[in-house]
Amino acid sequence: MAIEIEQPRVGLSKVAVSKTHGEDSPYFAGWKAYDENPYHETSNQSGVIQMGLAENQVSFDLLEKYLEEHSEASSWGKGAPGFRENALFQDYHGLKSFRQAMASFMEQIRGGRAKFDPDRIVLTAGATAANELLTFILADPGDALLIPTPYYPGFDRDLRWRTGVNIVPIHCDSSNNFQITPEAMEAAYQSAESMNLKVRGILITNPSNPLGATIQRSALEQILDFAVNKNIHLVSDEIYSGSTFSSSEFISIAEILETRGYKDAERVHIVYSLSKDLGLPGFRVGTIYSYNDQVVTTARRMSSFTLISSQTQHLLACMLSNKEFSENYIKTNRERLSKRYDMIIKGLKKAGIECLKGNAGLFCWMNLSPLLEKPTRESELALWKVILNEVKLNISPGSSCHCSEPGWFRVCFANMSEQTLEIALERIHKFMEQRKRN
Amino acid sequence: MRLIVPLQGVVQGRGGLIFGSLIPCALFYFLQLYLKRHRSPKPQSNPPSPTTSSPKLAEMTRTSSRSNLFSRSIGQVRISSRAISIAKPNESPYYIGLDKASEDPYDRLSNPDGVIQLGLSENRLCFDLIEKWMSENLGHSITGRDNGELNINGIATYQPFDGTMELKLAMAGFMSHIMGGAVTFEPSQMVLTAGATPAIETLCFCLADQGNAFLVPTPYYPGFDRDVKFRTGVELIPVHCRSTDNFALSITALDQAFNQTRKHGTKIRGILLSNPANPVGNLLSREMLYAILDFAREKNIHVISDEIFAGSMYGNEEFVSMAEVLDSEGFDKNRVHIVYGLSKDLSLPGFRVGVIYSFNENVLAAARKLTRFSSVSAPTQRLLVSMLSDARFIEEYIKTNKRRLQNMHALFVAGLKGLNIRCADSSAGLYCWADMSKLISSYSEKGELELWDKLLNVGKINVTPGSACHCIEPGWFRCCFTTLAEEDIPVVLERIRKAVENTTDLLNSS
Numbered sequence: 001m002a003i004e005i006e007q008p009r010v011g012l013s014k015v016a017v018s019k020t021h022g023e024d025s026p027y028f029a030g031w032k033a034y035d036e037n038p039y040h041e042t043s044n045q046s047g048v049i050q051m052g053l054a055e056n057q058v059s060f061d062l063l064e065k066y067l068e069e070h071s072e073a074s075s076w077g078k079g080a081p082g083f084r085e086n087a088l089f090q091d092y093h094g095l096k097s098f099r100q101a102m103a104s105f106m107e108q109i110r111g112g113r114a115k116f117d118p119d120r121i122v123l124t125a126g127a128t129a130a131n132e133l134l135t136f137i138l139a140d141p142g143d144a145l146l147i148p149t150p151y152y153p154g155f156d157r158d159l160r161w162r163t164g165v166n167i168v169p170i171h172c173d174s175s176n177n178f179q180i181t182p183e184a185m186e187a188a189y190q191s192a193e194s195m196n197l198k199v200r201g202i203l204i205t206n207p208s209n210p211l212g213a214t215i216q217r218s219a220l221e222q223i224l225d226f227a228v229n230k231n232i233h234l235v236s237d238e239i240y241s242g243s244t245f246s247s248s249e250f251i252s253i254a255e256i257l258e259t260r261g262y263k264d265a266e267r268v269h270i271v272y273s274l275s276k277d278l279g280l281p282g283f284r285v286g287t288i289y290s291y292n293d294q295v296v297t298t299a300r301r302m303s304s305f306t307l308i309s310s311q312t313q314h315l316l317a318c319m320l321s322n323k324e325f326s327e328n329y330i331k332t333n334r335e336r337l338s339k340r341y342d343m344i345i346k347g348l349k350k351a352g353i354e355c356l357k358g359n360a361g362l363f364c365w366m367n368l369s370p371l372l373e374k375p376t377r378e379s380e381l382a383l384w385k386v387i388l389n390e391v392k393l394n395i396s397p398g399s400s401c402h403c404s405e406p407g408w409f410r411v412c413f414a415n416m417s418e419q420t421l422e423i424a425l426e427r428i429h430k431f432m433e434q435r436k437r438n
Numbered sequence: 439m440r441l442i443v444p445l446q447g448v449v450q451g452r453g454g455l456i457f458g459s460l461i462p463c464a465l466f467y468f469l470q471l472y473l474k475r476h477r478s479p480k481p482q483s484n485p486p487s488p489t490t491s492s493p494k495l496a497e498m499t500r501t502s503s504r505s506n507l508f509s510r511s512i513g514q515v516r517i518s519s520r521a522i523s524i525a526k527p528n529e530s531p532y533y534i535g536l537d538k539a540s541e542d543p544y545d546r547l548s549n550p551d552g553v554i555q556l557g558l559s560e561n562r563l564c565f566d567l568i569e570k571w572m573s574e575n576l577g578h579s580i581t582g583r584d585n586g587e588l589n590i591n592g593i594a595t596y597q598p599f600d601g602t603m604e605l606k607l608a609m610a611g612f613m614s615h616i617m618g619g620a621v622t623f624e625p626s627q628m629v630l631t632a633g634a635t636p637a638i639e640t641l642c643f644c645l646a647d648q649g650n651a652f653l654v655p656t657p658y659y660p661g662f663d664r665d666v667k668f669r670t671g672v673e674l675i676p677v678h679c680r681s682t683d684n685f686a687l688s689i690t691a692l693d694q695a696f697n698q699t700r701k702h703g704t705k706i707r708g709i710l711l712s713n714p715a716n717p718v719g720n721l722l723s724r725e726m727l728y729a730i731l732d733f734a735r736e737k738n739i740h741v742i743s744d745e746i747f748a749g750s751m752y753g754n755e756e757f758v759s760m761a762e763v764l765d766s767e768g769f770d771k772n773r774v775h776i777v778y779g780l781s782k783d784l785s786l787p788g789f790r791v792g793v794i795y796s797f798n799e800n801v802l803a804a805a806r807k808l809t810r811f812s813s814v815s816a817p818t819q820r821l822l823v824s825m826l827s828d829a830r831f832i833e834e835y836i837k838t839n840k841r842r843l844q845n846m847h848a849l850f851v852a853g854l855k856g857l858n859i860r861c862a863d864s865s866a867g868l869y870c871w872a873d874m875s876k877l878i879s880s881y882s883e884k885g886e887l888e889l890w891d892k893l894l895n896v897g898k899i900n901v902t903p904g905s906a907c908h909c910i911e912p913g914w915f916r917c918c919f920t921t922l923a924e925e926d927i928p929v930v931l932e933r934i935r936k937a938v939e940n941t942t943d944l945l946n947s948s
Contacts, residue, residue: 010738015804016800083572128810128811137517282596292515307633
């Protein structure tokens with residue numbers, strides 16, 4: 001018998017009752033299915049394998065080894081000197097040593113091709129908070145941000161929910177490997193104008209989620225030019241920058257700015273985090289790097305709502321300023337991710353499935369459009385349901401990423417062991433065989 | 439008309455060279471003046487802040503160093519109106535004081551002439567206990583050595599954004615203990631946040647729309663201005679309390695403020711209380727809690743009770759939580775939300791641990807989703823589960839903390855009394871609310887700020903002026919005494935005496 005929950009008579013806000021949190025979309029529905037029947041190597045071999053979560057578990061051993069050998073990082077040293085100051089430290093500037101460590105880590109990831117000033121780093125509890133914070137700062141309620149599709153489904157919630165800002169998509173398609181073109185940007189801008197929305201910025205993710213590919217230098221130049229022409233901001237979410245399979249293939253917007261002598265830099269802001277590259281999403285560590293003094297000041301003040309635990313800052317300052325550790329980590333992590341990528345691409349190819357050529361990230365962008373009954377969103381979702389319920393794999397349908405072409409799916413490969421990945425590939429293979437026969 | 443005739447003259451070549459040149463010049467000048475007035479304000483440029491390790495104010499926003507406002511090339515790219523108001527340099531004396539104190543901090547041995555910080559409600563009295571616990575227990579409590587194996591997996595991966603069940607259980611137990619065991623807290627009704635600051639903001643986002651308002655008794659914690667207003671667009675309507683009844687809240691005043699606000703077309707969505715109160719340090723009695731709940735029911739609004747100082751009691755009065763009252767009577771629980779945190783009672787503001795405790799399922803559902811923007815860091819969660827579950831340690835800590843608080847409070851208040859400065863009656867908090875109105879030259883905010891300035895620059899002590907807390911009576915100052923050692927108290931008193939000795943002479947001679 002259903003339990004009647006008496007509706008509270010006292011009202012809630014529009015934010016509280018809004019559906020902008022998006023948790024009713026397929027992106028999250030798949031997670032529910034996984035939660036109800038999670039795969040386990042020994043105890044639940046027929047469960048759903050989670051391939052919808054972009055988490056990096058391939059390099060935990062490196063982190064554990066560091067912590068094992070450096071107890072001062074997690075204990076402030078014998079007798080805990082410095083503990084008191086650390087426990088009291090709630091300055092929104094953040095620990096200087098940690099900002100320096102982050103700046104240097106970001107430089108290492110970019111092969112030293114860009115320099116980062118620790119005083120321009122604003123710390124937030126995760127990139128989710130960083131993106132929301134920037135949106136609060138760069139746009140007013142009712143304004144718009146342009147975002148190339150396909151994009152991370154979480155943006156719909158993170159950038160719009162409390163801020164009241166709109167997202168206008170820049171449509172990209174497979175005809176040119178989903179690259180962002182000036183025509184597409186202009187079309188999106190016009191589209192926003194026709195809806196009477198003031199465009200305040202363009203937000204790119206580089207390397208891209210869900211594409212798993214870096215943005216080319218020429219495209220970055222065009223995007224920056226576009227932002228200058230329209231006098232809007234450019235936010236570059238570089239959260240996967242350390243997860244490129246080869247260090248030379250990632251070009252940061254910071255490098256473009258450097259070659260331009262930092263002209264027009266005051267409109268550029270970079271978001272980074274340790275959730276993907278370092279596999280530490282539970283630590284809640286994000287940063288905003290802005291070339292705009294006013295944005296730095298404002299973001300710092302706003303970060304009061306989302307400070308990083310000083311204990312965590314201390315731990316990571318120790319870890320990341322250890323050059324031996326950080327260099328080895330970046331290199332090894334890249335190699336392992338590259339290996340995983342090769343493994344999944346090969347496995348999918350054997351099953352007759354093609355993917356977009358990728359070079360970064362914790363996922364690949366898989367093309368199942370040949371399997372669709374009709375090139376429509378409905379067909380894509382029907383196929384997604386089959387894969388979820390029959391093949392027992394949770395993958396993310398392109399429509400939840402606002403992809404304009406149906407049939408694409410994001411498949412994560414770094415949040416499981418190699419054995420589990422093998423099992424997943426076997427299931428896909430079997431599924432494709434069955435379809436061929438029918 | 440008068441302009442046209444000379445112009446005609448110019449055109450027709452009469453009398454006109456002077457007018458002919460004067461008038462266009464004048465028009466040009468006025469055009470420039472008009473453009474200058476109507477140009478959008480050039481944003482203040484602050485350089486990247488010099489890195490100081492100055493303690494952050496839990497209470498208010500800060501500005502970067504005021505001393506170097508050189509203009510860099512600022513882009514013409516615009517930031518939001520929300521941001522523009524936040525970016526403005528904050529001229530509040532509160533910040534100036536904190537900057538001064540952090541630039542020249544007092545140290546008994548190495549900097550005896552430095553500024554003594556009494557403006558930050560931090561509790562330094564019991565760190566020795568926590569440090570001892572750390573050195574005895576820290577080995578495995580962060581990285582979670584299970585069976586001798588280091589396992590970072592448990593804390594590295596995505597955790598529930600609203601906190602792990604282990605920590606919620608531990609917090610529920612701690613909160614209950616702190617409040618004398620009079621109430622039990624349900625972990626399932628808890629949402630953990632990165633400090634009490636986002637707890638307040640998150641609740642505001644859930645309970646009110648932009649343009650709505652909360653009633654808040656004055657004087658109040660200056661940080662509420664930021665927490666409530668910065669990003670939510672919700673207003674705070676002060677409900678003034680007076681020294682004649684020791685700054686107690688009155689339902690009449692609440693009612694008046696409610697009606698006034700409604701007349702102006704603003705919707706009141708709730709009342710924001712701190713209990714124990716900051717900056718006064720008094721408690722809400724059981725009867726007053728009932729009265730507030732009745733009022734809230736009558737007006738159909740929410741009640742947020744910030745109980746962050748519940749474990750910082752030094753008086754003999756009994757602390758009664760809103761939760762306790764709800765347990766016992768048949769009040770509508772859906773409108774009550776409690777905020778808590780570990781920054782005050784456990785002296786761990788840097789670790790960012792706050793709590794929203796609500797009885798409203800819909801608020802909990804929304805708040806849970808919003809914690810993705812302000813979650814507690816996983817290693818910190820693990821450390822605290824360890825610490826809070828150590829019943830023996832917590833018992834000792836709470837007892838010792840209370841004893842030391844009582845001691846410092848008694849000494850400090852007695853010291854002020856010796857200077858003829860009386861304090862409001864209070865039972866809790868890390869501060870006392872001192873009446874220095876006899877020492878100000880004019881009974882006004884201006885007079886109060888002059889005294890504040892003298893105390894800071896002559897006396898070299900930083901205290902919080904009542905105006906920063908929206909107190910309607912001038913001359914009151916919040917003095918935090920928990921950052922001091924006993925030996926520092928006579929130094930503080932001497933400095934106050936020195937700073938005001940001319941004033942008292944003045945007063946005596948007039």
